[in-house]
Amino acid sequence: MKDQLKPKNSSLYFAFSVLIISIGFILTMFYRPYVYKNKINDFGFADTIGSLVSVVGFCFFIWSFKAYSNKEKNRQIILATIIYAFVWELFGYLNIYGTFDFKDIIAGVISGIITFILKELIDSKNKI
Template sequence: MRKKLYYMGSGFFFILGIVLSNTYRPYIYENHIFDFHLADTIGNLVAVPSLSLLLLAMRKYESLSKAILYSIFVFTLYEIIPFGTFDFYDLIATYISGLLTYLIFLLFKRVNKR
């Protein structure tokens, strides 16, 4: 049952990234709204929870914290290795996303203990 939830959560974040990249980002760009680079970093913000949950579903890691660290490492390498243009804001978004994912994980863990 838990494995299915991890797959669903991973898919949710993946689809959320696609939807926001195709709706929110064009809206922000067309209307020249400054959103503190949120539109530019949508992919990185949803990538960490999506990959972390996918790794848990595939049983590559037993703990979410290790999966989050691996995800942050992968997306940091992707940003540093010259596949495209280096974007400092994407790197920051990756770390913020990892931190938020971990904090939400701790919150759910604490709620489940009650």
């Protein structure tokens, strides 16, 4: 019974979430200030790092603790994408929290798409 609660790929999901969030944090701490200081046009990448890693990091972290069906994971990806890409930016638009940036909406949607692709790759290779 206990094995059914923990996903087959829990260690992989957890490691991947820590890796992607760490990469996002490091890029935010070092790459973003470097780009701003040197006025480098990186096509908005420095501005959207957090949004690019948000859905991936969150979903993989959640999946590391409990087994979910493919359908449940897809729903979680959609929900996380809506929250990180649209609701979060709406808060900025309404001056509730943060700042609004249309590029972050696009990056949040891309993060959701990347999450779906990575989930499919991992799950197909490990036949959950």
